[in-house]
Amino acid sequence: MATAALSPLDQELHPPAHLKPILADVGALYRDEVAPREAALAHRLADESQFLDTDGKLHPEILAARREIMRAAGKKNVYSAHLPERLGGRGLGRTDMIYVEEKVYGYGCGLNPALLSWSEGATPRLLYCHDHQREQFVDPLVRGEKTSLHAVTEIGAGSNLFDMKTHAKRRGRDWILSGTKAYITNAFDADVAQVLAVTEAGAGRRTFTYFMFDTREYLQKGYRPGRVYQTMFGDGYTGEIFFDDMVLPESAVIGEVGQGFDIAVMSFNYTRMRRAGMCSGWSKYLIERSLERVQSRIVGERPLGANQGIQWLLADMYVDWLQTRSLSLEVARTIDNPGPWYRMPRPKDEIRRICALKVSNDESFYRVADRALQVHGGSGVMRNNPINKLFQIARNLRIPGGTDEVQRTTIAETLGLRFDASKSAPKAAGG
Ligand SMILES: Cc1cc2nc3c(=O)[nH]c(=O)nc-3n(C[C@H](O)[C@H](O)[C@H](O)COP(=O)(O)OP(=O)(O)OC[C@H]3O[C@@H](n4cnc5c(N)ncnc54)[C@H](O)[C@@H]3O)c2cc1C
Structure with missing residues (x-):
């Protein structure tokens, strides 16, 4: 499931030099911790009937492998790199995290996502925990030892x-x-x-x-x-x-x-911002797999990619990736500049941009996944194909973390379009 080295998209990433050590750590973790476990569990990862146990729960072997990867990533201080150093993180801002996330998700949808904390890990709610919660909850979550x-x-x-x-x-x-x-x-x-x-x-x-x-x-x-x-x-x-x-x-x-409402809003904002590197990395993976496919698949004695109709599908996938990645980096820059991304309260214009970032990432990733599936033909429809899995994931992403309609409502409201005074309770949505 590894991404080919130096694809045309790799050459466009341009991560800042100070991220070299953490990106090297991610590469080493993938090679030493993720890839061998993916190989050992290939039969489960490639077959839905073996991915789940008889109760329809994620198979214990996959859960155990994920936990081992989390712990390994915790030891290298990759897993919670987004958290401030006082909590045991690396103190990276949102812009930096986009580069780290897109490297992690660029490996596809096997066990690699366990390298970074997501909703089951060290979320920014930990910033609000008290000293007496530190040893039992905060520290083990930050280190990837608990979920x-x-x-x-x-x-x-x-x-x-x-x-x-x-x-x-x-x-x-x-x-x-x-x-x-x-x-x-x-x-x-x-x-x-x-x-x-x-x-x-x-x-x-x-x-x-x-x-x-x-x-x-x-x-x-x-x-x-x-x-x-x-x-x-x-x-x-x-x-x-x-x-x-x-x-x-x-x-x-x-x-x-x-204080729950304010902490919830902050958590949802984080989830929405976190879409950036995730969707960019996964879109990049899909574009690279699609490029490989259309260059190697021969239909009527010539590569599929020799057809203009297919070329335009790939071009549209690239445009989606580039547009949304550029937007994400720009939104992240305006979030990082005034101070840490977790500060509260946030100005309305910043909330609006975070909502726009979620909508843009969810929808562009979905379009990329849809086109990637199309160029994979029948093989893309098969359940054990990672292209299909990412298409399903992309469709899902438009619901959690506050649906994309709710993001649009917030965008409109922060532009001044709020008319129903009787419903003026502050809004927050999505888990
Ligand atoms: C795979 C998955 C994982 C999840 N994980 C978690 C989790 O870990 N923790 C957690 O708490 N929650 C979680 N959720 C729940 C998720 O956050 C909610 O499903 C989501 O917020 C939408 O709520 P709902 O399902 O009740 O939809 P509804 O609120 O019933 O919305 C239905 C539809 O109506 C639209 N809609 C609603 N209100 C408006 C409006 N005012 N204007 C226009 N359209 C509107 C919505 O956009 C949506 O399309 C998860 C969901 C999924 C699918």
């Missing part, structure tokens, strides 16, 4: 947080957490849960609070993973979870009581 889930969405509450029913009520100094969350990534394997709940209904942006706890410690005490969903991209990793009147101590709160 987390992030539970916001419910069946009846996705695009609008204010529809949320999961709540935590005070009992003495404790909190009683009750509710159900849906579509949660890493729902059955997470060591740590980070859960958003209503703590003061009707209090505007002070309505919600984040809680964090050890999932295994609470398994017999009201915490319950439910079924695993069978998603279109067969991840075996997305499910539902229940909180049956769980008793949580005050020390389980992330940040302050009532």
Whole structure:
């Protein structure tokens, strides 16, 4: 699954010189940690029936390999490079992270994504954790030794947080957490849960609070993973979870009581910005595989790529990649310049650009994946083909992290198009 060295697109990446060490670390990690495990698990990665176990969950061997890769990447301080040094990261800004992400995702969709923290890892919510949460939760998550889930969405509450029913009520100094969350990534394997709940209904942006706890410690005490969903991209990793009147101590709160909305907005912004290198890397992978295919596939005694119709498909894929990558780097530059990407609150124009970045990346990656599948013909439709897998992933990306329609609504609102005063509660969407 390795990307061919120095493709025409490789020559256009131009990473800054100061990133040479971390990009070399990524290359070494891929060679030493990822590629051998992908080879050992090739039969599972290439066959959906072996990728999942009999319950439809991601197979334990793949979960174990991912965890080993996370830990190895943690040891080299690649896994959490985006976090500030005081938390154990490398303190890289968004611009720098785009180059790192596109290198990681440029290897395709095998085990390589485990090299970098995603929603199950060291997310910026850790910036709001207290000292007493550091040893048990923050440090192991930053080092890739534990995984987390992030539970916001419910069946009846996705695009609008204010529809949320999961709540935590005070009992003495404790909190009683009750509710159900849906579509949660890493729902059955997470060591740590980070859960958003209503703590003061009707209090505007002070309505919600984040809680964090050890999932295994609470398994017999009201915490319950439910079924695993069978998603279109067969991840075996997305499910539902229940909180049956769980008793949580005050020390389980992330940040302050009532700060959940602001922390959620910050997390979603991060998820949206994170699309940049991910979509660029995966698009680059798809374009390179498509170039190889149209040069080697002979149809009617000449390469497929000799046809103008096919050439234009490839040209359009390149235009999408270049446009969105350029936009992402420009948005990242304007985010990094005023200070660290995780600062709060953010000005409206910056929020607008982050939403634009998500829409642009999701949709251009989807177009690239669609065209890549087309040039692969029947082989692209086969389930065990990485082109097909990335097409499914690309379609999915337009939903989580706040749907692309919600991004457009925010863009319009920050341009001054907000008319319904009765719905003036601050908006945040997507898990
Ligand atoms: C694979 C996967 C993984 C996920 N992982 C997580 C996770 O780890 N944690 C988590 O909390 N959540 C997670 N989610 C949930 C995800 O964030 C939600 O599905 C998403 O926010 C949309 O919410 P919904 O499904 O309720 O759709 P709805 O809110 O019902 O929206 C349905 C459609 O209506 C559109 N729509 C809604 N409101 C408006 C409006 N005002 N104007 C115009 N159009 C609108 C939406 O864009 C969408 O197209 C995941 C989802 C998926 C598919």
